[in-house]
Structures are given as structure tokens and as C-alpha cells.
Amino acid sequence: MSVRMRFAPSPTGHLHIGGARTALFNYLFAKQQGGSYILRIEDTDLARNREDALQGIIDGFRWLGLDWDEGPEMGGDYGPYSCMERLELYQPFVEQLLAEGKAYKCYCSSEQLATEKEAAKAEGRLYRYPGTCRHLTEDERTYKEKAGADYTIRFAVPASDLLDFDDLIRGDVRFTTEDVEDFVIVKSDGIPTYHFAVTIDDHLMEITHVVRGEEHISNTPKQILLYRAFGWEEPRFGHLPLILNPNGKKLSKRDGSIIQFIDQYKELGYLPEAVINYLALLGWSPSDEHSEQELFTKEELIEQFSYERVNRSGAVFDPEKLAWVNAQYIKASDPQRIVELALPYLEKEYDRKLPLDWVTSLVTLYQTAIQAIHEIVDVSRIFFQDQVEYNEEAKKLLQEEHVSIVLQAVRANLAALGTDEYLAPQIKKAIRKVQKETGYRGKQLFLPVRVATTGESKGPDLNETLALLGQDTVLQRLEQALST
RNA sequence: GGCCCGUUGGUGAAGCGGUCAACACACCAGCCUUUCACGCUGGCAUUCAGGGGUUCGAAUCCCCUACGGGUCACCA
Numbered sequence: 001m002s003v004r005m006r007f008a009p010s011p012t013g014h015l016h017i018g019g020a021r022t023a024l025f026n027y028l029f030a031k032q033q034g035g036s037y038i039l040r041i042e043d044t045d046l047a048r049n050r051e052d053a054l055q056g057i058i059d060g061f062r063w064l065g066l067d068w069d070e071g072p073e074m075g076g077d078y079g080p081y082s083c084m085e086r087l088e089l090y091q092p093f094v095e096q097l098l099a100e101g102k103a104y105k106c107y108c109s110s111e112q113l114a115t116e117k118e119a120a121k122a123e124g125r126l127y128r129y130p131g132t133c134r135h136l137t138e139d140e141r142t143y144k145e146k147a148g149a150d151y152t153i154r155f156a157v158p159a160s161d162l163l164d165f166d167d168l169i170r171g172d173v174r175f176t177t178e179d180v181e182d183f184v185i186v187k188s189d190g191i192p193t194y195h196f197a198v199t200i201d202d203h204l205m206e207i208t209h210v211v212r213g214e215e216h217i218s219n220t221p222k223q224i225l226l227y228r229a230f231g232w233e234e235p236r237f238g239h240l241p242l243i244l245n246p247n248g249k250k251l252s253k254r255d256g257s258i259i260q261f262i263d264q265y266k267e268l269g270y271l272p273e274a275v276i277n278y279l280a281l282l283g284w285s286p287s288d289e290h291s292e293q294e295l296f297t298k299e300e301l302i303e304q305f306s307y308e309r310v311n312r313s314g315a316v317f318d319p320e321k322l323a324w325v326n327a328q329y330i331k332a333s334d335p336q337r338i339v340e341l342a343l344p345y346l347e348k349e350y351d352r353k354l355p356l357d358w359v360t361s362l363v364t365l366y367q368t369a370i371q372a373i374h375e376i377v378d379v380s381r382i383f384f385q386d387q388v389e390y391n392e393e394a395k396k397l398l399q400e401e402h403v404s405i406v407l408q409a410v411r412a413n414l415a416a417l418g419t420d421e422y423l424a425p426q427i428k429k430a431i432r433k434v435q436k437e438t439g440y441r442g443k444q445l446f447l448p449v450r451v452a453t454t455g456e457s458k459g460p461d462l463n464e465t466l467a468l469l470g471q472d473t474v475l476q477r478l479e480q481a482l483s484t
Numbered sequence: 485g486g487c488c489c490g491u492u493g494g495u496g497a498a499g500c501g502g503u504c505a506a507c508a509c510a511c512c513a514g515c516c517u518u519u520c521a522c523g524c525u526g527g528c529a530u531u532c533a534g535g536g537g538u539u540c541g542a543a544u545c546c547c548c549u550a551c552g553g554g555u556c557a558c559c560a
Contacts, residue, residue, distance in 0.1 A: 008560090009560085010559080010560045012559090012560080043560095044559090045560065047559090048559070048560080106558090109558095110557090113558085117557095124485080125485095126486055126556080127556090128486095128556085150558095153558095154558095170489070170490090173488075173489080174488090175487070176487090178487090179486080179487050179488085179556090180487095183557090184557080184558050186558085187558040188558055193557090193559085193560090194559070194560045195560095198560085213554095214488095214489070214490095214553085214555095215554055215555070215560095216554095216555095216560090217489065217554070217555080218487070218488060218489095218554075218555045218556070219560090239489085241489090241490085241553095242553075242554070244553080246495090248552070249553080250553075278496095281496065281497085281508090282496070283496090285496085285497055285498070285507095286498095287498095288498085291497090291498055291499095291507065292498090292506075292507045293507090293508095294507080294508055294509090311496090311497080312489075312490060313489085313490050313491065313552095314489095314490075314552090314553065314554090315496065316495060316496075317495095317496095318495050318496060318510085320495080320509060321495070321508080321509045322509095323509095324508085324509055324510090331522080368521075368523090369520095369521055369522075431518090432518080435518070441518050442518050442519065443518090443519055443520095445518070445519075446518075446519035446520085447519055447520085449519090450519065450520075456520090457519090457520070458519080458520035459519095459520065459521075460520080460521070460522090461517090461520095461521090462519070462520085
């Protein structure tokens with residue numbers, strides 16, 4: 001039987017790193033096994049569905065390169081691929097359960113249930129739905145029915161029974177039916193709950209492996225109960241460790257401690273292959289002969305991935321390591337690609353078109369210095385300012401005794417260069433000459449020049465910087481510094 | 485609180501009964517570059533949450549305790 005796996009998000013918001021990581025760990029295995037990868041939308045919560053969320057998720061998937069074989073925009077033989085389009089498909093299964101006495105109508109209102117819960121809580125008891133409507137007499141039932149009371153449909157959980165499964169990552173996990181109450185499978189608005197829809201969908205779509213976050217581990221017994229009620233073969237289940245924030249807590253949507261949405265990383269200028277690479281390492285590690293490798297192409301990940309090597313404990317998301325991975329990819333990239341990615345940031349910042357060859361030189365200069373593309377803006381400010389701003393530290397440095405001697409000599413030597421000679425190699429020679437003339441070298445020589453022309457005490461290769469700045473600008477800034 | 489899952493350095497982790505516990509990020513130091521960054525080299529867990537076992541031998545197997553996390557919805 002061929003492997004079929006799915007990622008089934010609810011369209012409630014942007015694709016976040018936890019979801020993307022789950023999607024990835026499904027994708028890698030499906031691809032490795034030559035199976036199918038399905039994207040399905042779990043949109044049974046009308047109140048929380050958001051119009052643009054699906055598009056956001058699709059965009060995120062496309063950007064990350066997680067191509068799906070079936071699902072939105074792709075179609076497939078097992079469609080449709082969202083619950084709300086599948087509503088009529090669930091109906092017969094609900095009726096079957098009802099007819100077989102494996103499910104029943106529950107007329108308890110949510111207010112009533114809430115009150116019972118409150119009471120239980122006040123008494124320090126833990127509340128579990130007592131099965132009130134399960135034991136209704138025929139009369140009571142018809143009465144409620146006649147009154148037109150709203151109802152949900154609950155699954156009648158059988159008496160004590162072992163509910164265990166062999167988790168792909170954790171091995172044997174066991175619950176008993178005592179642990180689960182008569183849960184709702186159809187809400188009072190007639191829409192199935194997640195538990196119900198997901199198992200019907202997984203079965204109908206012939207999903208072979210259900211891999212999701214650890215928060216679903218305690219939902220698994222409910223789904224197993226459903227598979228058993230229908231006499232269906234269960235898929236393999238697997239539960240991924242949680243991604244934690246720096247405080248060791250599960251990420252919540254509003255957690256401000258880290259950037260957690262995929263589109264935000266895109267906007268900041270992270271490369272999709274870097275995000276994939278980092279996410280893969282969050283919970284998974286390569287085996288022996290690759291144990292020291294940190295950088296993996298998607299193809300390598302597909303080849304090497306295995307659930308046996310997925311960690312069982314939660315992983316703290318480390319933005320610094322992600323940044324490092326991203327920097328590795330930026331450095332290794334074709335400069336042309338980085339230029340194309342960087343150009344929009346610069347043009348937006350300065351609201352004008354910039355000459356491509358000049359930007360190419362600029363970006364190339366900084367390619368090894370940035371960890372994300374957006375940094376190009378901050379780092380290259382000096383090339384866009386009319387005047388250099390000297391901060392206190394710079395001013396102090398420029399006051400040092402030898403500085404004016406150095407700067408005057410530099411100015412003279414650079415001014416002596418013809419316009420067509422004003423290139424990095426010639427500039428280098430000119431500065432070397434200054435060293436001979438003044439006797440100053442190293443830091444004493446370079447720092448004043450850098451500070452005078454850029455206002456910064458650090459930056460990329462000075463000769464290249466001066467060349468790109470242009471002769472007029474450099475001479476003018478040296479002038480400015482000398483008169484400060 | 486019940487149930488479930490987990491616990492190797494600040495972080496990601498390797499390790500799967502046998503010399504001094506890989507590697508990477510971060511951090512620190514040095515080298516390189518006539519400057520900064522990049523890069524390179526070195527340092528950074530006498531110890532694997534704690535305590536008991538089992539064993540000639542345990543981070544690795546068993547038990548207990550502690551701690552952390554997840555979940556207990558007409559949300560997914």
C-alpha cells in the first residue's frame with residue numbers, strides 16, 4: 001500500500017513555524033516513501049475561520065517549496081479537500097452510528113453544561129460529561145424532540161477498554177476508555193467536530209500515517225474509538241515534540257518573544273531553504289555518518305529523514321541559530337539572486353529606482369555580512385546619506401592627534417587619482433602610499449578613514465567601500481571630517 | 485487535580501552496556517585580513533534532574549522521587 005500523508009490545518013491564521021514544521025515532517029516522509037502528500041483544510045469551526053487564511057497557508061507552502069499532490073488548487077481523486085465542502089459525506093456515517101446505538105443525541109445546552117462544570121470546579125471535582133442524555137427514556141426523548149430542542153450528537157464511549165497505539169515516535173502509548181468522556185461528534189449547528197471529520201476524512205482519503213503535534217496525543221484515543229466503531233483499519237499515528245518559546249512554553253499565537261509566522265520570515269528576507277533546513281533540525285537529527293552535518297538540501301532531508309531519529313522532548317526555538325543557517329545560505333548563494341532579493345528593500349526604503357549594476361556592487365559587498373536580506377538597508381545607510389553623521393564616539397576618534405595628518409594625506413592621494421583610476425585596487429595603492437608618507441598603519445590608518453567617510457567604525461572592505469562611495473563623496477566627507 | 489509525554493552544557497543535539505560524553509549555535513581567547521566583518525584555530529558538561537537497584541562495568545536497562553510540558557470544549 002502506498003504511503004499517503006496529509007497536513008490538515010484549520011484556516012484560522014497565518015502559517016506558523018509549528019505548523020510548517022509539522023507539514024515538513026509529513027512531507028519529508030511521504031516523499032521519501034514515494035507516497036502522496038495531501039493538503040486538506042479543517043474548517044469545521046465557522047466562528048474562527050478566516051477568509052484570507054487559506055491563501056496565506058497556500059502562499060506559505062509554495063514559498064517553502066512544500067508542494068502537495070492533492071488539495072486546494074490541485075484537486076485530486078479524494079476531494080473535495082475541505083470539511084465544509086464534504087458535509088454531505090459525513091451524514092451517512094453519523095446516521096450509521098446513531099442507528100447502531102454507538103452515538104446519541106444530547107439535548108444539554110452549552111449553558112447547562114457550563115453550569116455543571118462550574119459547580120464541579122467549585123467543589124474541586126473534575127468534571128466529565130455524565131452521559132445524561134445517553135440514558136434518556138423514549139418518552140423524554142420524544143418530548144425533547146417535539147419541543148424542538150437543539151441537540152448535539154455524542155459518541156457513546158464503551159465501558160472499560162484499552163486504547164493503545166504504537167506511536168511512530170514514542171512507541172507504545174496507552175489510554176483507557178475511562179479517560180474519555182462521551183465526546184461530541186456533531187455540533188448543534190449540524191457541523192461535525194474536528195475529531196469526527198478528521199477521522200472520516202483520513203479514512204476516506206486512505207491516509208496511512210497521521211503525524212501531528214504532541215498536543216494531539218490525548219485526542220488520539222477518541223479517534224481510535226471512532227475507527228473501531230466503524231471497523232476501519234487505523235493509520236499509524238505519530239506525535240511530534242512541541243516547539244517551545246525561549247521560556248520553555250508551547251508557542252501561542254500571541255507570543256511576542258519570537259517571530260513565529262512563515263510570512264514574516266519571508267518579509268525579513270530569510271531564504272526558504274534556510275527555514276526548511278532549520279525547522280528540520282528542530283526535533284530531528286541526522287544519523288551517524290551525517291551526524292556532524294548542519295546544512296541540508298531538501299533532497300538530502302528527504303533521503304535521510306526518519307521518525308526514529310525524531311526527538312521526543314520539546315525543542316526551544318533558537319532565532320540565532322536560524323539566523324546563522326540563513327547567513328550560510330546567503331553566503332553560498334549566487335550574488336545575482338541576493339541582488340534581486342535585496343533590490344526591493346532598498347527601493348522601498350528610498351522610494352526610487354536604483355541602477356542595477358551599482359546595487360550589484362553594493363549587495364555583493366555586504367553578502368557575507370548580513371544574516372537576512374532586510375539587513376541590507378541598515379547596513380548600507382552610509383551610501384544613501386548626503387552628509388555623514390558622526391556620533392560621540394566617532395567625533396572623539398576624529399579628535400585624535402594623528403587623524404588630521406592621516407586624513408589630509410589620504411585626501412591628497414585620492415584627489416590625485418583620475419576619475420577612471422578611482423577603483424578599489426588604485427585606492428588600495430593610494431592608502432599604502434599614505435602609510436609610507438605618514439608612518440601610520442593598521443588601525444591607526446584605517447579607522448580614521450573609515451570613520452571619516454562612513455561615520456562607522458566597522459564595515460566591509462574599506463577600499464571597495466571608498467570605490468563604491470565615489471571619489472567626489474569621499475573627498476567631500478574627508479573635508480567634512482577635517483573641519484569637524 | 486486526572487490522564488499522557490518528557491528530562492544530556494545557555495540553545496539545538498549525538499550517544500543506543502565498555503577508554504578523557506560527538507557536532508552545531510551562542511559565548512570567550514588567539515590567528516588571518518596593513519581596520520571591522522568573513523574565515524580559521526583553540527576554550528567552554530570530572531558529568532548526563534536526584535536517589536536507589538541490575539551488572540565486572542550505566543548517560544545508556546529497571547524502580548522511585550523531583551521537576552518541566554501537553555491535555556482535559558458544541559477549538560482545531
